[in-house]
Amino acid sequence: MLYRTAGQFKTSYKSDMALFPVRQDAVLLMVILGFAWVVFPLTASEFAFQTLLIPILIYALAAQGLNILTGYAGQLSLGTAAFMGVGAYACYKLVTLFPWMNPIVAILLSGIFSAGVGVAFGIPSLRIKGFYLAIATLAAQFFLVWLFEKWGWLYNYNASGAIQVPNLEMFGHYVAGPQASSITQYYVVLAVVTLMTVLCINLTRGTLGRSWKATRDMDIAAELIGINLMRSKLTAFAVSSYVVGVAGALFVFMWRGAAEPNLFDIPLSFRILFIAIIGGLGSILGNYLGAILIVGLPVVLGTVPQALGLPVSSAMVEHLNIMIVGALIVFFLIIEPHGLARLWALIREKLIIWPFPH
Amino acid sequence: MLNDIFIQPFADMFGAPDFLLQVLWEGLVSGILYALIALGFVLIFRSSRIFNFAQGIMVVFAALTLVGLHAMGIPAWISVALTLAVMFVLAVSIERVVLRPLVGQPDIILFMATIGITLFLIGFGEIIFGGENKVMITEELGIPTDSVVLEPWGGLLILEQKDITAVVVAGLLVVALLLFLGKTRMGRAIRALGDDHQAALSVGISLQTIWVLVWFIAGIIALVTGIAWGARAGVSFALEVIAYKALPVLMLGGLESITGAIIGGLMIGMLEKLFEIYWGQPLMGGNTETWFAFVLALIVLLFRPQGLFGERIIERV
Numbered sequence: 001m002l003y004r005t006a007g008q009f010k011t012s013y014k015s016d017m018a019l020f021p022v023r024q025d026a027v028l029l030m031v032i033l034g035f036a037w038v039v040f041p042l043t044a045s046e047f048a049f050q051t052l053l054i055p056i057l058i059y060a061l062a063a064q065g066l067n068i069l070t071g072y073a074g075q076l077s078l079g080t081a082a083f084m085g086v087g088a089y090a091c092y093k094l095v096t097l098f099p100w101m102n103p104i105v106a107i108l109l110s111g112i113f114s115a116g117v118g119v120a121f122g123i124p125s126l127r128i129k130g131f132y133l134a135i136a137t138l139a140a141q142f143f144l145v146w147l148f149e150k151w152g153w154l155y156n157y158n159a160s161g162a163i164q165v166p167n168l169e170m171f172g173h174y175v176a177g178p179q180a181s182s183i184t185q186y187y188v189v190l191a192v193v194t195l196m197t198v199l200c201i202n203l204t205r206g207t208l209g210r211s212w213k214a215t216r217d218m219d220i221a222a223e224l225i226g227i228n229l230m231r232s233k234l235t236a237f238a239v240s241s242y243v244v245g246v247a248g249a250l251f252v253f254m255w256r257g258a259a260e261p262n263l264f265d266i267p268l269s270f271r272i273l274f275i276a277i278i279g280g281l282g283s284i285l286g287n288y289l290g291a292i293l294i295v296g297l298p299v300v301l302g303t304v305p306q307a308l309g310l311p312v313s314s315a316m317v318e319h320l321n322i323m324i325v326g327a328l329i330v331f332f333l334i335i336e337p338h339g340l341a342r343l344w345a346l347i348r349e350k351l352i353i354w355p356f357p358h
Numbered sequence: 359m360l361n362d363i364f365i366q367p368f369a370d371m372f373g374a375p376d377f378l379l380q381v382l383w384e385g386l387v388s389g390i391l392y393a394l395i396a397l398g399f400v401l402i403f404r405s406s407r408i409f410n411f412a413q414g415i416m417v418v419f420a421a422l423t424l425v426g427l428h429a430m431g432i433p434a435w436i437s438v439a440l441t442l443a444v445m446f447v448l449a450v451s452i453e454r455v456v457l458r459p460l461v462g463q464p465d466i467i468l469f470m471a472t473i474g475i476t477l478f479l480i481g482f483g484e485i486i487f488g489g490e491n492k493v494m495i496t497e498e499l500g501i502p503t504d505s506v507v508l509e510p511w512g513g514l515l516i517l518e519q520k521d522i523t524a525v526v527v528a529g530l531l532v533v534a535l536l537l538f539l540g541k542t543r544m545g546r547a548i549r550a551l552g553d554d555h556q557a558a559l560s561v562g563i564s565l566q567t568i569w570v571l572v573w574f575i576a577g578i579i580a581l582v583t584g585i586a587w588g589a590r591a592g593v594s595f596a597l598e599v600i601a602y603k604a605l606p607v608l609m610l611g612g613l614e615s616i617t618g619a620i621i622g623g624l625m626i627g628m629l630e631k632l633f634e635i636y637w638g639q640p641l642m643g644g645n646t647e648t649w650f651a652f653v654l655a656l657i658v659l660l661f662r663p664q665g666l667f668g669e670r671i672i673e674r675v
Binding site: 070076124127128129130131132134135136138139142143145146149150266270273274277281316319320321322323324325326327328329330333334337 | 409455456459460463464465466467469470471473474475476477478479480481482484485602605606608609613642643645646648649652653655656659660663664665
């Protein structure tokens with residue numbers, strides 16, 4: 001009843017292939033965007049901005065980058081955090097070398113550096129596949145984090161070895177650094193994430209996206225029908241690393257405010273991989289669902305014992321948290337290996353014929 | 359510059375051969391431990407095509423259980439037996455709860471599931487045993503703790519007896535494992551399952567039993583690794599980091615090969631120590647051990663995509 005698709009006729013190929021062939025999808029998206037752009041900023045508290053809204057968006061963007069590589073092009077990567085690091089350090093160098101630069105431009109440019117590094121570490125994918133490639137991407141993970149620590153030029157040789165986000169101004173408002181307000185940062189993140197998401201959706205629908213999917217499904221067959229595997233794989237690495245790099249720049253500049261090399265260590269890589277897999281590989285929506293789950297869960301778990309009045313120490317909460325996240329990952333993999341996005345697709349199919357199933 | 363890279367390190371090596379031997383020995387001992395972890399990976403990968411990321415945390419978990427049980431006043435050897443029992447229960451429950459519902463899923467899903475297991479065990483272990491560093495019960499297990507001092511070419515070479523013990527025990531374990539896989543019925547069943555799941559099932563090999571068995575053997579290997587590493591560096595969750603080192607070992611040796619795991623482990627252990635001492639510290643600010651093994655494996659893989667000893671990858675359409 002709510003989701004009835006009957007009566008929505010398609011008379012041309014173009015309308016059939018449109019972004020929202022079903023009207024309700026577009027309406028639903030407008031509602032969500034309305035919440036994201038208007039309702040949340042008006043109602044959210046400082047706590048909600050800092051622990052939920054901003055990190056969910058940033059993690060979802062990072063997962064989206066990984067999803068292009070792993071979900072669409074089928075190349076498993078375990079080095080996501082390192083590429084986020086490249087984006088963050090590149091952005092730091094850009095804003096300290098060219099202080100007049102618009103922060104959003106700097107963030108978008110920093111992805112290019114990450115894309116370059118991504119392509120360099122993607123070259124082995126032309127020879128090796130599967131888990132061998134996954135371990136090869138770990139080389140990027142460990143090498144780059146080591147480089148962040150040892151190459152003083154990257155952090156302007158400051159004594160702490162960490163990068164500290166300076167105050168950045170845009171149109172008279174502070175958008176990054178200690179003086180920036182959460183709501184400004186939220187809007188910057190939201191704008192960049194929206195832009196990137198539109199970009200990703202359209203890339204994955206087009207020629208490039210189809211060649212990625214063909215490579216993922218069966219690379220030999222893809223090669224036989226004339227897809228250039230080298231181009232397909234390397235563009236996947238480039239686009240993925242670009243998005244991940246932008247997410248990394250946002251991660252440090254709009255959320256953390258400072259970063260040490262070990263922030264980009266392997267647990268962050270796994271976190272993003274969880275989001276992408278629990279959300280659903282090969283889906284854009286899934287990244288958001290996964291990010292809501294992975295970011296939101298610890299917050300919920302942190303408040304539940306207090307609400308029930310149980311005396312639980314914070315260390316205990318943290319350990320329980322790890323344990324429950326681990327168990328939940330296994331749980332979700334068992335009930336729906338294709339992720340939350342697939343769950344939503346099933347619900348949607350049910351809704352289309354609800355309440356009269358015949 | 360060129361002199362620093364190509365000549366000076368070798369001059370240093372031949373100038374102080376006893377120090378070189380010491381470095382190689384240290385590398386050999388850590389290489390043995392990498393090889394042991396890699397062995398656990400290979401066993402599980404061969405029999406079920408699961409890339410078991412949890413092997414590293416199983417090492418920590420086994421060592422913590424052993425130390426924890428002993429701290430409760432149970433004699434050392436009984437603690438070992440009880441720890442083995444715990445590892446068996448772990449193997450059974452992993453098979454029941456996690457693997458059985460996931461049979462037939464793509465590799466990446468099973469891989470993620472083992473990461474889930476890893477997180478679960480980290481949280482569980484920290485709640486039960488606490489996160490602080492513990493001392494391995496080396497003496498109670500009868501492992502000698504003295505050191506042997508040799509003087510080759512008038513130099514000085516110090517070999518710790520517990521390291522020697524670790525090398526010997528690891529060697530025995532590998533021989534036992536190779537005999538088990540090659541000569542016994544169960545071992546042959548494991549290999550059959552690794553070659554072809556469906557064919558193995560059709561001749562009556564039980565998937566469930568073999569999986570429990572394989573995970574239990576991986577648990578035993580984990581316990582041995584945990585004791586050996588714990589004797590050197592204490593038992594804590596930081597130990598989990600060495601599990602990552604087993605990954606390039608696997609790449610280098612090939613995911614299916616037990617010999618490959620051993621040789622790869624020893625090679626990586628020694629080469630990364632050599633590189634760190636003679637190139638890393640003087641030229642690159644040190645701590646190169648975190649990535650050297652991976653980059654080495656990556657370079658080898660560019661030329662041999664299946665690793666040094668892996669099964670040749672044949673692609674069929």
